[in-house]
Amino acid sequence: MRSKNVWAVCALLASSVASLVGVAGCSRNNIEAVNLANDGDKARGSNLDEAISKYEQATQLDPTNHRILWKLALAYHKKEAWSDDALTCAKAQKVAPTFANYFWEQGFAIKQQAGSPKGGGASWADAKAPLEAAIKLDPGLSDAYEDLGDVLYHLDDEQTALQNYTKAIEVKPDQLSYYVALAQLYYDLGRLDQAEAVAREGLNFQSEGMNATPEGKLKAHGALFNLHSFLAGVAEMKGNVPTEITEFEAAKAACGTCTEPGQQIAYFNLGFAYSQATPPRKNEGIQQLQNFSKIICRGAGAARYADQCSQAQDIVKRLGGTLQ
Secondary structure, eight states: OOOOOTTTTHHHHHHHHHHHHOOOOOOHHHHHHHHHHHHHHHHHHTOHHHHHHHHHHHHOTTTTTTHHHHHHHHHHHHTTTHHHHHHHHHHHHHHHOOHHHHHHHHHHHHHHHHHHOOTTTOOOOHHHHHHHHHHHHOOOOHHHHHHHHHHHHTOOOHHHHHHHHHHHHHHOOOOOHHHHHHHHHHTTTHHHHHHHHHHHHTTTTTHTTTOHHHHHHHHHHHHHHHHHHHHHHHHHHHHHHHHHEEEEEHHHHHHHHHHHHTHHHHHHHHHHHHHHHHSOOHHHHHHHHHHHHHIIITTTTTTTTHHHHHHHHHHHHHHHHHOO
């Protein structure tokens, strides 16, 4: 049960949690909204739906508290409820129109909707304005530049997308994922040498990229996997098999057990590269392709990687082995 003497603590709460309440005065609704938000904070790690419910109740009691709206938006983000996330950020913007993060998160949520098969009625163009607003409010918001680059790329404005990816790197040069995006765009534009140069520049910051939170480290390892895989693909196009093998080995090392979605392809890539060596590294190639077959071709990913599963069989047979 809440404190019976709510008005006795009103002055204390108004001063100690003024940054959360966000109002000069103090009312029963203000206090209860803060209490509910605190309950949401406690539940968030173990029961996301309960946390969302608490935050929603809190915003109903105090719809002018933009910081509680932000907590709700982040909870929707974690649940990948992008439409609700975008709508909540729009509400927060009306209360606090100078907070760049509210525009950035809204743009990101709309971008996620646009990139989803379900869509939810959002388009890539819808994400442009809030991301531009976020950057205008905070030119140091590096992720907003990357997201805007993604949006512009899908809107066929490749040159402005290049500028935004480049700006993201300028603002935060140790964020490896920015180099992946910029290198890929250069590659898609047929500017192979620039693509390779960007990817190799990103590798210069790999140690710095690992000095982060556990979530940040996971993201950095994923970006490192993508950078090495990208460089291996470039080497393959140039017919440079030794570099292709070196980069695919580095990609495999970056993803470790390669349990993240999409990383299991590392086994196929490395097995294929070993088969291309002169002379072919038969045993190593067969082992990697056998691992790929066990993990992917006999599981739920078989349909997605049907072509690679078929190729794996052919390559192993050519190397004189069998898929166990």
